[in-house]
Amino acid sequence: MNFLFADNKKNFSMSEQLETAWDKLQEKLGGWFDSIIVSLPNFLLAVLVFGVSFFLSGYISKLILKLLHRTKMQRSVKIMISKIVSVVVIVVGLILALGIMNLNKVLTTMLAGAGVAGLAIGLALQGTLSNTFSGIMLSVVDNIKIGDWVSTNDYVGEVVDINLRNTTLKQPDNKYVYIPNKLVVENTLKNFSSTTTAKVILTCGVGYESDLSLVEEVTTNVIKENFNDIPNSEVQFFYTEFGDSSINFELRFWIIAKKQMDINIAKGKAIMLIKSAFDANDINIPFPIRTINFTNPMTIKGNNQPNSNQSDN
Template sequence: MQNTISEAFTNLINKLQGWLSAIIQNIPNLILAIVVMVASYFIATYIKKIVLKLVNKRVKQQSISNMIAKISAVIIVLTGLFLALGILNLSKMLTSLLAGAGVAGLAIGLALQGTLSNTFAGIVISFRKRIQIGNWVETSGYSGEVIDVNLKEFALKEADNNIVIIPNKTILENPLKNYSLTTKMRVFLNCGVGYESDLELVEKLTKETIANTFSQVKTPENVEFYYTEFGDSSINYLCRFWIDAESMLEKLKAKSKAIIEIKKAYDKAGINIPFPIRTLEFNNKLNFDDAVLDKQFSNN
């Protein structure tokens, strides 16, 4: 028994001496690995500040800028960790970490597929020059001003002041109309005048009214005017003109103003804007036929 204890104690001493020798031999590598880790930390902090400044020049969303800067810092730190493990000859541990990271990444990706898709879509949208905060856009059946783009959603403020929240993935996968990309918008105005109207006078008066109402329309010749059809109670026309506007709200205001001024001009000139009329006729023949039918049914 005493010999067994003595042998075990000797083996323990030899093992500790072996570990101590290994530590002493690897002190330079350990110091170098620590230096690499500390250096990677400070480099990551510096890189994070630089990336944040660069991204802020292109992206207005602070949350997305911070996320991109943090990802850059994490990549630098992980690179330093892998270098430090390689210096310490821990290649097997490095391989295990990479394998574990791959499996964990796959599991997290499957579990958070929807969230990650919205996150990456938000990053892509933020770097698009044609979609900026303050633009008036129309997408997925909604129209309004872009007030926020973050890592999860795309926020619009509609003309009625309601806020619409749309997932970033939906924005990226569907068509989007941006009214703010151009400084001009065309207003379409449909109307009709009575059959007794002087059509040449109607055209001239409409063009002059539009030109006098909007400063952007220099002359009546800049207004497009076309008669389109003989309607049930009116001769219909289409009027088109350009205005300086970047949102649908400005376009609606311009159209409303044009309708008001045209109505005033037509009233002053005695031009009629008719509306559909239905005439109901009751005569004795209908009553007589009903009486005859009632008599026939009664005889039968």
């Protein structure tokens, strides 16, 4: 009888516990349902805010891209900036949506995780990000642009492209050089196209028998007659030294040029014109001559002469 009573008591206790657990579960579900009902307006408003920010990001991105097309920035940089603006708008919408739903703890956790992830990505892609920001800087500043003839990092050529990774130069031999943007920003850059004028420097020499006044007059007249793109530009002529075989002079004049090739073409044309003018006026451009003096007289021994070392028979 005692064992039967104990079993009935045990069964009664288990059924009572199950009933209590079920009541607590119903109470918990009811609380959740009440919370959902109460938070439903905020949830709908948060979804609306995020959806509006999502669609607004596309519109703003297109507007930014349209405005950037009026600048001289590279297309790749323009697209990247428009995408960054689009992502910023979406992130702002997400933050507002989480704030409306009172999920401040979730927002704090997301921001902390994004900071850690951003730090890790930044350390891993340090070189790439450096080239990217350098590319943006090169696209914004006026020191260099496509079509300029520049010299940087021991390379000379025409700038044909500036993207998010490197700057492309087309050298005079028609070869392409790809220089990381970071090196272009950090090292010295010489831009030959920053001005529309360039100075051509030419050196030459004339014989010692030449009339130096005539040489100066002929040379300067040739340059003034054939290189008059810049009105009232000065032609500088001055003798520099007494050379081994000639009296040397230096000639300087200005031309309109945007590339180093323009300077080379002008120099070649000037050399041909000066040579023709010198020939017409009997002005000699000497070449080096070396004179050898022998201190001892030279004797030529004939083949039919007997050798002094031979003995007479």
